[in-house]
Amino acid sequence: MPRFAANLSMMYGEHAFLDRFAAARADGFDAVEYLFPYEFPAAEIARRLSDHGLQQALFNAPPGDWAAGERGLACLPGRGEEFRTGVLKAIEYAHALRCPRVHLMAGLLPKGHDRASLRDTYVENLAWAAEQDRGIDFLIEPINTRDIPGFFLNRQDHAHEIVHVADAPNLKVQMDLYHCQVVEGDLAMKIRQYLPTGHVGHLQIAGVPERHEPDLGELNYPYLFALIDSLGYTGVIGAEYRPRAATSAGLAWFQPYKKDR
Numbered sequence: 001m002p003r004f005a006a007n008l009s010m011m012y013g014e015h016a017f018l019d020r021f022a023a024a025r026a027d028g029f030d031a032v033e034y035l036f037p038y039e040f041p042a043a044e045i046a047r048r049l050s051d052h053g054l055q056q057a058l059f060n061a062p063p064g065d066w067a068a069g070e071r072g073l074a075c076l077p078g079r080g081e082e083f084r085t086g087v088l089k090a091i092e093y094a095h096a097l098r099c100p101r102v103h104l105m106a107g108l109l110p111k112g113h114d115r116a117s118l119r120d121t122y123v124e125n126l127a128w129a130a131e132q133d134r135g136i137d138f139l140i141e142p143i144n145t146r147d148i149p150g151f152f153l154n155r156q157d158h159a160h161e162i163v164h165v166a167d168a169p170n171l172k173v174q175m176d177l178y179h180c181q182v183v184e185g186d187l188a189m190k191i192r193q194y195l196p197t198g199h200v201g202h203l204q205i206a207g208v209p210e211r212h213e214p215d216l217g218e219l220n221y222p223y224l225f226a227l228i229d230s231l232g233y234t235g236v237i238g239a240e241y242r243p244r245a246a247t248s249a250g251l252a253w254f255q256p257y258k259k260d261r
Helices: 017-026 042-051 080-097 115-132 156-166 177-183 187-197 221-230 252-257
Strands: 003-007 031-033 055-060 101-103 137-140 171-176 200-205 236-239
Touching (some): 003 055, 017 042, 055 236, 080 115, 101 200, 115 137, 156 187, 171 177, 177 187, 187 221
Parallel strands (some): 031 055, 101 137
């Protein structure tokens, strides 16, 4: 049966961030993820995880100047030192939070560059990050350009090509089914194609097209969850969606999968 992580950056926004851990546990989640932990001391977050019996499934490395619109550094020429400093900071937090996965956001295409011209920088940075801690899976995620216009990485085949070229056993793909449906569709076949390779390190979900609860929109998630189970996936699935209203009121989709059943 699938196991889910509540994404605390999108879910439980009716609570202060550090109170979202308790709210997620009260609703039956036993794992959480979020975008960034760096606003808070790692020890404080670790205490919340321990107090509520939660596993930290995933967070992102520092993305550059998020408030100014930056969405990652990994593909950007001339930002290597900042990228490396951020990776080392992420590793420190990952150890403190016992988190096995860190997402390395690719970044936006800079003016005057196309994807081909940035490929070497991207691969070099990813390979360097993976070498820093072989006990952590470093992830890259294709993101649709409707949500993040100009994002470097958009397709599953491109992500898997990059992982192959970088040739690091702990560099994997973060397969967000919401983004994949928006860009490519044919989700069941994409899952059948990529999940058995062992190169998918994490899955995420949301309803399509509005990115609300996964029981809203055009996707048949119970079918996809059964398919994912049948292929032997044992990781968690991140629920990375924007609730239509209060988070707890929209969890009917989650009830069949709660671990306390």
